[in-house]
Amino acid sequence: MEIEMKIKGLMIDPITQMPIIILRDPKSDSVLPIWVGIFEANAIALEMEKIIPPRPMTHDLLKNVIQGLEARIERVVVTELKDNTFYALIHFQHASGRLAIDSRPSDAIALALRTASPIFVESQVLSKARTMDLTADAADNEKLRKWLETLDEKELGKYEM
Secondary structure, eight states, X not given: OEEEEEEEEEXXXXXXXXXXXXXXXXXXXXXXXXXXXXXXXXXXXXXXXXXXXXXOOHHHHHHHHHHHTTOEEEEEEEEEEETTEEEEEEEEEETTEEEEEEEOHHHHHHHHHHHTOOEEEEHHHHHHHHTSOOXXXXXXXXXXXXXXXXXXXXXXXXXXX
């Protein structure tokens, strides 16, 4: 079952210093942290902050190509968690039919933001992520999980580019 998620924020992991996208289910307040690269985080942060670059960035270009082909993104779905790596699909609609394309979650989310498309996560991914080792240390793992679950909007702050 797909669960619609909202972006709660983008922040830096205090342990690894890597960017994390925090997705939240507004109905249950469960969260899904997805660690991403610096460039992907910047692409997401630009759109979250409504900063328009002087020339189209890669995700802006993809959005323009999709629109130019008279297609639209129906939704993006984080579909799988395998070996601590998340997988996603971007679902397109076009006059000739529907199509799902494999994607990294960070790219799918960056496109979803630019096209105002909904973001979903498969329920089994949420279940599996709850048991995922976030750090090598079990005590740190539990502290980080509790910290992520209780994050307040004020604590997220701004992601610095």
